[in-house]
Amino acid sequence: xxxxxxxxxxxxxxxxxxxxxxxxxxxxxxxxxxxxxxxxxxxxxxxxxxxxxxxxxxxxxxxxxxxxxxxxxxxxxxxxxxxxxxxxxxxxxxxxxxxxxxxxxxxxxxxxxxxxxxxxxxxxxxxxxxxxxxxxxxxxxxxxxxxxxxxxxxxxxxxxxxxxxxxxxxxxxxxxxxxxxxxxxxxxxxxxxxxxxxxxxxxxxxxxxxxxxxxxxxxxxxxxxxxxxxxxxxxxxxxxxxxxxxxxxxxxxxxxxxxxxxxxxxxxxxxxxxxxxxxxxxxxxxxxxxxxxxxxxxxxxxxxxxxxxxxxxxxxxxxxxxxxxx
Ligand code: NAD
Numbered sequence: 001x002x003x004x005x006x007x008x009x010x011x012x013x014x015x016x017x018x019x020x021x022x023x024x025x026x027x028x029x030x031x032x033x034x035x036x037x038x039x040x041x042x043x044x045x046x047x048x049x050x051x052x053x054x055x056x057x058x059x060x061x062x063x064x065x066x067x068x069x070x071x072x073x074x075x076x077x078x079x080x081x082x083x084x085x086x087x088x089x090x091x092x093x094x095x096x097x098x099x100x101x102x103x104x105x106x107x108x109x110x111x112x113x114x115x116x117x118x119x120x121x122x123x124x125x126x127x128x129x130x131x132x133x134x135x136x137x138x139x140x141x142x143x144x145x146x147x148x149x150x151x152x153x154x155x156x157x158x159x160x161x162x163x164x165x166x167x168x169x170x171x172x173x174x175x176x177x178x179x180x181x182x183x184x185x186x187x188x189x190x191x192x193x194x195x196x197x198x199x200x201x202x203x204x205x206x207x208x209x210x211x212x213x214x215x216x217x218x219x220x221x222x223x224x225x226x227x228x229x230x231x232x233x234x235x236x237x238x239x240x241x242x243x244x245x246x247x248x249x250x251x252x253x254x255x256x257x258x259x260x261x262x263x264x265x266x267x268x269x270x271x272x273x274x275x276x277x278x279x280x281x282x283x284x285x286x287x288x289x290x291x292x293x294x295x296x297x298x299x300x301x302x303x304x305x306x307x308x309x310x311x312x313x314x315x316x317x318x319x320x321x322x323x324x325x326x
Contacts, residue, residue, distance in 0.1 A: 003027065003028070003029050004027070004028050004029070004068040004069065005028065005029045005030075005031075005065060005067050005068050005069075006023050006028045006029070006030050006031070006067060006068060006069040006070070006071065007030075007031050007032075007033065007062065007063070007067045007069075007070045007071070007112075008020050008023070008030060008031070008032045008033070008045070008070075008071045008073065009033050009034075009053055009070070009071065009072045009073060009074040009099070009103060010033075010034055010071075010072070010073035010074035010075065011030075011032025011033060011034050011038070011043060011045055011048065011073075012032070012034030012035065012036040012037050012038050012039075012043070012048075013034065013038075013073060013074070014181070014183075014185065014186040014187060014227075015073055015118070015178075015181055015227065015230065015231075016032065016034065016038075016071070016073045016074075017032075017038035017040075017041070017043060017044075017185065018183070018185070018227050018228075018231060019071060019073070019231055019234070020032050020043060020044050020045045021044045022231045022235065023069075024044045024045075024046075026235075028068075028069070029046050030044070030045045030046050030047075031045060031046065031047040031048070031049065031062065031067075032045035032047070032048045032049070033048075033049045033050075033051055033053060033058075033062050033074070034048075034050065034051075034074065035050065035051075035052060036050070037050070038185070039185075039187075040184075040185040041185060049061075049062055053074050053098075053099040053102060053103065054095060054098040054099055054102070055102075056102055056106070059102040059103060059106040060106055063106050063107060063109070063110035063112065064110070065110070066110055066111035066112055066113060067110070067112045067113065068113050068114065069113065069114050069115075069116070069238060070103070070107055070112050070114065070115040070116065071115075071116045071118075071234070072099070072100065072103050072115060072116065072117050072118065073118045074096075074099050075095075075096040075099065075118070076088070076091050076092050076095040076096050077092070077096070077151065077192070078187070078191065078192030078193075079187075079192055079193050079194035079195065079197075079198065080194075080195070080215070080278070080279045080280060080281050081191050081192070081193075081198075081278070081279060082191060082192045083122075083149050083150075083151040084148075084149055084279035084280065084281050085279050089150040092150050092151050092154060093150050093153070093154045096151075096154045096155075096158070097154050097157060097158065100117070100158040100161055100162070101161065103115070104161055104162055104165045104171065105165075107171065108165055108169045108171050112171075113172060114172045114173075114174065114238060115162065115171060115172065115173050115174070116173075116174045116175075116176070116234060116237070116238055117158060117159065117162050117173060117174070117175045117176075118176060118178055119155045119156075119158070119159050119175055119176065119177045119178070119245055120151070120152065120155045120177055120178055120179075121137060121177055121178065121179040121180070121247070121249060121285055121287070122147055122148070122149055122151050122152035122155060122281075123142055123145070123147050123152045123153075123155050123156045123159070123177060124136075124137045124141060124142060124147070124152075124177075124285070125141065125142070125143075125144065125145060125146035125147065126146050126147065126148035126282055127146055128141055129148075129282035129283060129284050129285050130282070130283050130284070131283065131284055132219055132220055132221040132255065132283045132284035133221070133284065134284070135221070135253075135282070135283075135284035135285050135286050136288070137179075137247065137285060137286060137287060137288045138288040138290065138291070139177070139244075139245055139246060139247060139288070139291050142156070142245075148281060148282050149281070155177075159175055159245055162175060163175070163243075166243065173243060173244075174237050174238055174240075174242075174243060174244055175243065175244035175245040175246070176233065176234060176237055176244055176245065176246055176247070176248040177244075177245055177246065177247050177248065177249075178225070178230060178248050178249065179222075179223055179224075179225055179247060179248070179249025179250065179285070179286075179287040180194060180195070180196070180222055180223065180224045180225060180249070181224075181225050181226075181227055181230045182194060182196040182197060182224050182225070182226065182227065182307065182308075182311055183226050183227030183228070183307065183310065183311055184227075184310060184311055184313075184314035184315075185314065186227070186311075188200070188201050188315050188318055189201055195222065195224075195256060195259065196224050196259065196263075196308060196311060197311065197315060199212070199214075199256075199259055199260050199263045200263050200267075200308070200311055200312045200315040200316070201315050201318075201319060203260075203263045203264055203267045203269055203271065203312070204267065204312070204315055204316040204319040205319055206269065206271050208269070209270070209271070209272075210271055210272070211271055211272035211273065211274050212260065212271050212272075212273060212274070213273075213274050213275075213276045214256060214257065214260055214273055214274070214275055214276070215256075215275075215276060215277070215278025215279065215280060216256070216275065216277075216278060216280045217275055218255060218256045218257035218260065218273065218275060219255050219256070219257065220255065220256055220280060220281070220282075220283050220284065221253050221254065221255050221256075221283075221284040221285065221286065222253065222254070222256065222259075222284075222285050222286070223249055223250040223251060223252055223253045223254070223285070223286045223287050223304075224250060224252075224254075224259070224304055224307070224308075225248065225249050225250045225287070225300055225307075226250075226300075226302050226304075226306075226307030226310070226311075227307075228302070229250070229300035229301075229302050229307075230248055230300075232298075232300070233248040233292065233296070233298070233300065234248065236296045236298055237296065240295065240296055242295040242296065246291050246292050246295060246296075247287045247288055247289060247291065247292060248287075248292065248300075249286075249287025249289070249300075250287055250300050250304065251286060251287050251288070251289050251299075252303065252304050253284075253285075253286040254304065257273065259304075259308075260273055262304065262305055262308055263308060263312060265305075266305065266308055266309040266312045267312055267316070
C-alpha cells in the first residue's frame, strides 16, 4: 500500500510537534511547516519547512501535492496573558486569519483530500459562561456569537471560512474546538503559557513552604485535556465521516484553586496561595462531550491529575535545567 502523506502546519508548536510524532508512529509521510523548529525536541517530520504561512508563495510551495491529510494548527496564540490583555488583538486576528485564508484557498487548489482545523472553546459566547458552576459549551450554543476575545472571533470566522469552502468547493474539512490542551513540551514560561504549565512552573520554582501567585480569586473554573487524548480525538475525527465542529476537551471541570492544589499534591509541596490581579477570561468553562460521544463513540478518559503529574515532572526538569545556567 502506498504511504499516506500529511502536512502539519504549526509543526513547531506544542500540539503540532506531538501530532507529527503521532502521524509518524502511524506510518504517514509527514511534512511540517512553521516559523520555527520545535523548542524542546527534534522534529519527527520527514521534511520540515521553515516558512511564514501568511505568505501566499510559501503556502503554494508547501502544497506541492494533493496531500491525504492536512492539519492546520498554525495560529498566533498564547494563554490568558497573551490573548486577554488586548495588546495583541490586531496580530492575533490578522496573522491567524491570513494563514487560514491562504490554507483554505491553496489547499483547495492543490486538491488536498482532507483538512483539519483547530478551533477553540474561546468561540463560545461569554454570556453562557458567567456561572463558574454551570457554563454552557455545547456545540450548538455558539450562536448568537459573543466570544470574549478577538482570538475567539478569528476562530469563529475561520470555522465559517472552511465550512464555506466545503459547501462551495467540496473541500473535505474537519473542525474541532479544543478546550485547554496541556502536557510535556508545551510553553511553560515567557508569557504565552497556559494555566496548567504556569502553575506547575510556579510550584516547581517556589521554595519549600513558600507561596505561589494565582490570577484572580481562583474560583474561575476550567477543564484541561492531556495532549495524548487530544491527538486521539483529532485522529478519530479525521477518520470519521463527521465534519464537526465538535468539542475535543475534558468534562472534568475544576476551579483554578483546585488545579493549584493538585499541582502541589503531585509535587508533594504544600505552599501558600496568594491571589493577585491578572487577565482572566470567562468565569467558567467546561467541555460538553455529548456530541463527540454520539458521533465518534469516544471521549477522553484520562484523569486530570494523571496528566498533570506527567506535565509537572517535565516542567520541574526544565526549571532545574534552567537553574544550572545561572
Ligand atoms: P502553539 O503556539 O504552540 O503552536 C502554534 C504554532 O503556529 C507555533 O509554533 C507558531 O510558530 C506557528 N505559527 C504562528 N504563526 C505562523 C505563521 N505565520 N507561519 C507559520 N507558522 C506559524 O499553539 P498550540 O497550543 O500547539 O495550538 C495549536 C492550535 O490549536 C492553534 O491553532 C490553537 O489556536 C489551537 N488551540 C489550542 C489550544 C490549547 O489549549 N493549546 C486550545 C484551543 C485551540
